Amino acid sequence: MADFFHPDRLQKLEDLKTSGTDPYPAQAGFAPLAAAGDGGQVAASNSPVRELATDILAKSEERQGETVLIYGRVLGRRGYGKLAFLDVWDQSGRIQACLQKDLVVPEEFATLKQMNLGDIVAVEGELGKTKVGEPTVFGTRFRILTKALENPPEKFHGLADAELRARRRYVDLFANQEVRDSFFRRSAIIQAMREVFLERAYTEVDTPVLHPIYGGANAKPFSTHHNALDMQLFLRIAPELYLKRLVVGGMERVFEFARVFRNEGLSMRHNPEFTMVEFYEAYSDVFGMMELTEQLVVAGARAAGCEQEDGSLKTTFREEEFNLTPPFARVSYADAFQEHVGVAATDREALPAKMKEHGIEVADDSEYAWWKAVNDLFENLVEPHLRGPIFVHDYPAAICPLAKPLQDAPEWAGRFEFFLGGMELANAFSELNDPQLQLAKFEEQVVDKDPESPNQVDLDYVRALAYGLPPAGGCGIGVDRLIMVLLGKDTIRDVLLFPHMRPEKDFGAADGEPAETCADGE
């Protein structure tokens, strides 16, 4: 690792030090110039405040001649010996700086020689225009704020390798403004959704990530161990059961942007940790959740910039255009099933033939197994047609252990799934609040020994229901997938800052050496 850093850059670092310049100064600004013989003194109070590139450019016409201060990373340089143009990039974008030998403080101009592309600099100077009319900061002060020891990517093609882009996201972010923008938009989408909740008097909460019993979804969990209590714990696969406990407690409207963890494969739409927003509202139901989900998607779409000139909301995802202008379509599970399978979902005479046709087997003679097979048909034959945005409502009760059966048709339960872009984006229930029925359903799940089913009955949750959960609607939205569609990103990796990857050799965690050496400590 001796040659880890680039020797050329190390040399310049040394040159800076020997010339008395700190390559990593603690403060970013410019110190006032010492009173020199020629009287070029600048008082600290006259020093301008740092501004973002795009803010300066937005008003560059009116502000000609003003002194401005910019900070940023130099990603382009065109030098002329006694003159250099720099492309200075900050969070907002690019602005050009021009350093002329006869304008810049001489010892500061000299440090330009120690600057490489990728270094982070400060330029203070007068805002003006070049001969071709580009707004430019004509520097009088110049300072390297951080000496970079790694080369930035090739300036025209940038960082193209998908693996490197994800592994070194920090490079991807500064080298590619589009990438940076899409993550700012991700944040804006989430903020817009949060505001929808807050306007409706929802409370944002945080519930445990470490669960002694995993539940609220069907998925394989990550397992860990708590030393002091000597107990097994699981990273949550869903926050659902804790959020509903809060509703029992009288927090009638709660939401959580919850990182959840599922120990399953990776794909273009799966990451082992991802973000769900779950929300619960007392005295609402699955149709109330439908309305709110629609509002959330619309708010997210606006924040993502999907709004067209005619006021409609559109996005293009995987080369397919989706119209997100409300209201979204709604169809019942039974109707959709009938339409695309050609047989009623309740037709126990005709369905076995259909199942056989598609290689679907009923695992055993339980109700759950039967309806699971029916639902496999639905997934294979119906879901591909659900381009969305569309709500499918009223699901078979047997496959919905947390949803309340319909009063006049108990084979069906108050549940919807929301489809968009060929993906399941949301799942909502009229929450099951009958403690006895809930207990029975939990016990069935535990008996079936499915590794994805809860490991044991969450009796405390049943007890919470026994205290009384008001009628309520609840919903979970896959935030990352929604953002994929809204931003038109094909893979979940493009909307996750640090998607899961195998550790890089020599860089990642324990390369064959287990870090399990701190059992007593910490």
Place this chain on the structure above:
RNA sequence: GGGGGCAUAACUCAGUUGGUAGAGUAGUUGGCUUUUAACCAAUUUGUCCCAGGUUCAAGUCCUGGUGCCCUCACCA
């Protein structure tokens, strides 16, 4: 887990029927006071993913491995 593809300089990529490693960018040196993928001249940099094998000779062919991408399966 199955199938297909890719892996060459810090970055983007060439590399012929197997013949001893290339370009552009970045870096270095010099020139240049209005460029913007600046330009001109010179110049440095390689575990050709790893380990075997075939061969007089392997970046190239073969086998195995690793990583990544695509795709299918899995993922209510």
